Amino acid sequence: MFAEVVTPELFASAVRLATPIALAAVGASICERAGVVNIAMEGLMLIGAFSGMVTALMTGSAWLGVIGAVTGALIFASLHAWASVNLGADQVISGTAINILALGTTGFLMETIFGHPGTTDSVQTIGPVFDFPTGGEGPFATVWLWIDTVFLSYTPIVYFGMFAAIFLTWALYRTRWGLRLRSLGEHPRAADTVGINVLKGRWFAVLASGFMSGLAGANLTLEQVGSFTEGMTNGRGFIALAAMIFGRWIPGGGYLASLLFGFADALQLKLQLFSDIIRIPAQFFLMLPYLLTVIVLAGVVGRAVAPTAIGKPYSEKG
Amino acid sequence: MPEQVIDDSPEHRAQEAERRFALEQERIRRLIRVATPFISVAIAILLGSVVIALSGKDPLLAFGAMFSGAFGGTRQIGETLLRATPLIFTGLAVAYGFRSGLFNIGAEGQLFLGGIAAAFVGVMLAGYPWMISVPLVLLAAALAGAAWAFIPALMKARIGAHEVITTMMFSYIGRYVVSWIIAGPFKDKGQIPQTPELPETSQLPRLSDVFTFIEPNRAHLGIVLGIVLAVVVWWVLKYTVLGYEARAVGFNPTAAQTGGISVSMTTVKSLCISGALAGLAGAVEVMGVHHRMFDQFSSGFGFTGIAVALLAKNNPIGVIAAAILFGSLSAGAGTMQLEAGVSQKVISVIQGTIIFLVGAEAIVSWAVKRIRSMKEATDVR
Numbered sequence: 151m152f153a154e155v156v157t158p159e160l161f162a163s164a165v166r167l168a169t170p171i172a173l174a175a176v177g178a179s180i181c182e183r184a185g186v187v188n189i190a191m192e193g194l195m196l197i198g199a200f201s202g203m204v205t206a207l208m209t210g211s212a213w214l215g216v217i218g219a220v221t222g223a224l225i226f227a228s229l230h231a232w233a234s235v236n237l238g239a240d241q242v243i244s245g246t247a248i249n250i251l252a253l254g255t256t257g258f259l260m261e262t263i264f265g266h267p268g269t270t271d272s273v274q275t276i277g278p279v280f281d282f283p284t285g286g287e288g289p290f291a292t293v294w295l296w297i298d299t300v301f302l303s304y305t306p307i308v309y310f311g312m313f314a315a316i317f318l319t320w321a322l323y324r325t326r327w328g329l330r331l332r333s334l335g336e337h338p339r340a341a342d343t344v345g346i347n348v349l350k351g352r353w354f355a356v357l358a359s360g361f362m363s364g365l366a367g368a369n370l371t372l373e374q375v376g377s378f379t380e381g382m383t384n385g386r387g388f389i390a391l392a393a394m395i396f397g398r399w400i401p402g403g404g405y406l407a408s409l410l411f412g413f414a415d416a417l418q419l420k421l422q423l424f425s426d427i428i429r430i431p432a433q434f435f436l437m438l439p440y441l442l443t444v445i446v447l448a449g450v451v452g453r454a455v456a457p458t459a460i461g462k463p464y465s466e467k468g
Numbered sequence: 469m470p471e472q473v474i475d476d477s478p479e480h481r482a483q484e485a486e487r488r489f490a491l492e493q494e495r496i497r498r499l500i501r502v503a504t505p506f507i508s509v510a511i512a513i514l515l516g517s518v519v520i521a522l523s524g525k526d527p528l529l530a531f532g533a534m535f536s537g538a539f540g541g542t543r544q545i546g547e548t549l550l551r552a553t554p555l556i557f558t559g560l561a562v563a564y565g566f567r568s569g570l571f572n573i574g575a576e577g578q579l580f581l582g583g584i585a586a587a588f589v590g591v592m593l594a595g596y597p598w599m600i601s602v603p604l605v606l607l608a609a610a611l612a613g614a615a616w617a618f619i620p621a622l623m624k625a626r627i628g629a630h631e632v633i634t635t636m637m638f639s640y641i642g643r644y645v646v647s648w649i650i651a652g653p654f655k656d657k658g659q660i661p662q663t664p665e666l667p668e669t670s671q672l673p674r675l676s677d678v679f680t681f682i683e684p685n686r687a688h689l690g691i692v693l694g695i696v697l698a699v700v701v702w703w704v705l706k707y708t709v710l711g712y713e714a715r716a717v718g719f720n721p722t723a724a725q726t727g728g729i730s731v732s733m734t735t736v737k738s739l740c741i742s743g744a745l746a747g748l749a750g751a752v753e754v755m756g757v758h759h760r761m762f763d764q765f766s767s768g769f770g771f772t773g774i775a776v777a778l779l780a781k782n783n784p785i786g787v788i789a790a791a792i793l794f795g796s797l798s799a800g801a802g803t804m805q806l807e808a809g810v811s812q813k814v815i816s817v818i819q820g821t822i823i824f825l826v827g828a829e830a831i832v833s834w835a836v837k838r839i840r841s842m843k844e845a846t847d848v849r
Contacts, residue, residue: 244827255820388636433645447623
């Protein structure tokens, strides 16, 4: 059974399942490094998934759909930015409001546009970037199959997620821009004193998080499923939050933590196929990613240190 | 008696004016704080109307239908109260958490655990008189809800794991556990995954069955329980040590700790009480409405509870009013969909807007100031 479970497809599926979580987690770490708490990824992802799907269905182009997804998420992210950066609102409540608003808005528009609740029509999903031939016999062909499946079988947004995680980790810790962004979350008053525009910087960070969550939604609908279902994000935004903390507010760390969840999810999906050998009810497989989140938090949170000024509204007047 | 000196110097007059200005500002701030929930609801309904109008439907017709569906007669009012009932409990649950500085976003999971506990104990106690079974069923549900909040509470107290993530994750886990119990070990005979029906002695009777002068409607005794509980929670928060400690920790944990209150102990207690209240919400739904447990027995009462608590500004008595408002939205939504052709989901948009506005109180005061300054500008002209 081991050989049937541990296949190259298992790892590829782990990466694919991790991608929406990872994109949101990478975006959130930028947002929280700048000192703004963002628990709205669940809603932003849902909005992205929906607006991406609608745009794709209307234009017939999945690529325009990606733009639509990002636009939708950015609009809702600016609500969060306005409330938490300009108006000093409670950022957790604002995030919750956006999550509920996203669920309501997508549900309402779903019924208004498509005339029924549930699932939309489907579109042709965006295909993998590369298409190399595989097959044949012998050890070389097997190694090539592993390489091709685990590294070269993905759709564009999946690669973008990997790139973003690496690039942003470098930028956050090795560039002047990164130092400035982090200063917003550690000591905004000092940042202001040396002439950094705190409000502008935080706006940018919240929008960056919205951009990434929108892409996460686009990945779900336009690359993976091909249609939109109400509430389809199913807690991924919250898992991304846990991944971000597990990754210690570092984009790359958040990406790796998401891979762990993706792997747990891929494994449970795979194991469900063997339900006549492993006699465990499906519900226990389904709860695995959530359980893992709790275990990870129980093990790591005590040692993870959040940005100092996180969640505190900043006013130039002092 | 010293002579009253009337200081007439320009400095003093300036000071006096400044003081009066500050008082005036404070008065406006207080007014805004009190008015925020009302203004928020008004803005949210206005925004809902715009959304309805944009979708090509008539907002006046829609809200008219909604109103008649919620308050148009005894049956409709009963329906509003029926839907308000679980929201009083979940609203109290979330509000109690907030008062203690905890955001219990996982009330939905605790509600499911409470529901299944009620369904199980209710069936087990068949044959006992209601005086024994009803209290025991409620107790079981409260304990189940509290138990489901206990681990997140412990994680918060011990290692500082944020309760927004842990209670949310436990909510998902709880729903899967309950779904398994319903479909597996505690499934009723037949194909449908649901638990066996509660014996009549474990049910909460309808108001119209108890008070026969009321015309028949679906509202049940749970609403009375909810109102009584709201008063109890108010009393606990205001007059007991338990409530004092909860509020002190919610207000300023560092100061509370310095003052000799154990923050971690209070956190555990408060989140468990919050969980117990959410568990009771599940119990009243099972005992008063469905008389059994199944997967879709809650239409997001745990999440709507957040909106209820925020709108009530975490005041237990305010929770009753906020719950009835949301209950009426939910009861009227069906009529609205039927008569005006507007999707029921618009009420989630309204709820989300209300939370956003109440949470960002500054938006309301910003709007008020904008309107004032606009008025001043036109006055000058």
